[in-house]
Amino acid sequence: MGHGHGHGHGHGPSANSDRRYLGAALAILVTFMAVEVVIGIIANSIALISDAGHMLTDAASIVFALIAISMAARPARGAYTFGWKRAEIISAAVNGLTFVVLVVYFTYEAIHRLVNPPDVMGPLVFVTALAGIAVNAVCTWLIAKADRTSLNVEGAFQHLLNDMYAFIATAIAGAVVWITGWGRADAVAALVVAALMAKAAYSLLRDAGRILFEAAPHGANPAEVQQAITDHTEVTDVQDLHIWTVTSGFPALSAHVTVRPGGDCHAVRREVADLLHSRFGIDHITLQVDHTPSSGCAIAPSKSPATTHR
Template identity: 50%
Template sequence: MGHDHAAHARGGTSDRRWLLAALAVIVVFMVAEVVAGLLAHSLALVADAGHMLTDAAALGLAVVASRIAERPARGAFTYGFTRVDALSGQANGITLLLLAVWFVVEGVRRLFDPSPVQGGVVVVVAAIGAVINVLATWLAGRADRSGLNVRGVLAHLVSDIWAFGATLVSGVVVLATGWLRADAVATFVVAALMAWTGLGLVRAAGRVFLEAAPRDTDPAGVAASLVATAGVAEVHDLHVWMIGTTETAVSAHVLVDPEFDCHAVSARLRSVLAEQWSIGHVTLQADHVDAAGHNAAECADAHGEIHVAPAPLP
C-alpha cells in the first residue's frame, strides 16, 4: 500500500500554521486575562486564564507532536513516532485534571472567605474571551482533526467557551446582586469542565497505549468479515490494535481451504480489511487446512507479506 509522504508533509505544515495562529490568539488574550483577573480580584477569571494556559500548552504540544510524527520509522522505532500524538494528549489531560483540583480547592476557600470582585471587569473580559475562543476554535478546526492532538485542542477550546459563559454569568450576578460567592461557583463550573475534558483525553490516550481496538472497530465484526471471505476455513489469534490515534493494525492466523490458493485468499482478506474497515497495516499467517481441520501445509510468500509458521519438529 503506497503512501504519499510529500502530501502528508504539506498537510502537516498547513496544520501547524493553523495551530500556530490559534496559539498566538490564545497567548495574547491569556496574558491580558491574568492581568484583568488580578486587578478585578476574580478567581474565575484567573481560572479561565489557567484553562487557557492548558489550551496554549495543548496547541504547542500539537505543533511539536505533528512535526515529530512525520519522522519515518527507523532504527529501534519500527512503528515510527505516531504515538507521540497520544503522549501529548495524555500530558494535556493530566495537566487539566491537576488544574481542576487546584481550582476546586481555591474555590472552596473563596466560598468561606469571598474577596471583593469587580463584576463589570469580569463581564467585559469574559465576553471578549468567549469571542477569542470562538476565533481560536475556528483556526484550530481548520487543521486535520483525525489525530488526538487536534481533537484535544478543540476539546480544550470548546470547554473554554462554556467556561467563559459561566464566568460571564457570575459577573452579571455580582453586578446585579452583589453576591460575591458567584465567582467561586463559576470557578467550580470551570474546574468541572477541565476535569471532564482532561479525563476524556487521558482515557483516549490510554486506549492507544493499551493497544485497544478503535472505538469504531469491533474485533468480532472484523473476524466475521474475514471468515465470510471465500476460501477461509478459520481465523484465530486475531489482534486488532491502534498503532497511533489514526492508524490501526491487524494480525491473524488464517486457515485456508485446500482447493484455494492461500496467497490469493490473503490478498482478498487485505482488500476486505482496507475497504470495509480502513485498515492497511495487516500481517497474516496463512496455512492450508486438511479435511480434519488441521494444518496440512504452510504457505510461503516471496514478498514477506505472509508470516510463515516454523516447520514442526520431527
C-alpha cells in the same frame, strides 16, 4: 504473508497548514492570557484566574501539538519501525493530565471562596469574559481548520472549546455580581470551569489510553472482525488476531489465517485484506495465510504477488 499500507499521517501540506493554524492560535492565546491574569488579580476574581489557567493549558496543548506534529513527521528508521507517530498520543495524554491538576486546584479554591466570599469587581469580570469569548471563538475557528482526525489536534481543539464555555460561565457570573452583588457567583463559575475541565480530561485520557494500551479501534470489534474473516468460504480458522491503533487514523491488524486444503492462500489473503479495508477501514494489514496442517500451500499461477499496497 501479506501487507497493506495506507498511512501518511503527519506529513506534507496538511501538516504545514496545521502548524500555521496552531501557531496563530497560540500567539493570540498567550497575549490575551497575560492580560487576563493581570485583570483577574485586580478584580479579585477566581473565575477569571481559573479561565487564565485554562488558557495556559490551551497554550501548552498547542505547544505540545506543534512538537508532536514535528516528531510524528520523522521517517521510520532504525529501531523505530513506526517512526515517532505515538508522540501525538503522548501529547494528548499530557493535555488530559494538565486538566486533572487544574481541576483539583480550582475546585479547592472555589469551595474556599464559597465559604469565605471575597469582594469581586463584577463589571471588570464581565467585560473581560466577553473579550475572552471573542478570543476563544477566533482560536477555535483556526484550530477547527486543522486536521482534527489527529487526537493531538483534537485535544487542542477541545481545550479551546471548553475554555469558551468557561468564559460564558464567567461572563454570567460577572453580570450576577455586578447586578446583584452576590460574590459567590464568581466561585460558582469557577466550579463550572472545573467541571468542564474534568469532562475534557476524561475524554482525552480515555482515547489516548485506548491507543497507548493498544485496544482495538472503534468500529473494529475483534469478535466481529474474526467472524467476518471466518465467514470466507475458504477460511477454516483465525488465530493470533491483533487489532490496534499506531496513532490517530492509523489502525493496524495482524492474524494467522488457515484455509482449507487445496485453497489458494494468496487469493484468500487478497480477498480478506479487501474485506478488512472496505468493512472496517483497516489498511495496514499483516496476514500469515497457511493451509490447515499437513498440506502445502497451493498457489494459482496466474495470481499476482503476495504483497499488496493501498
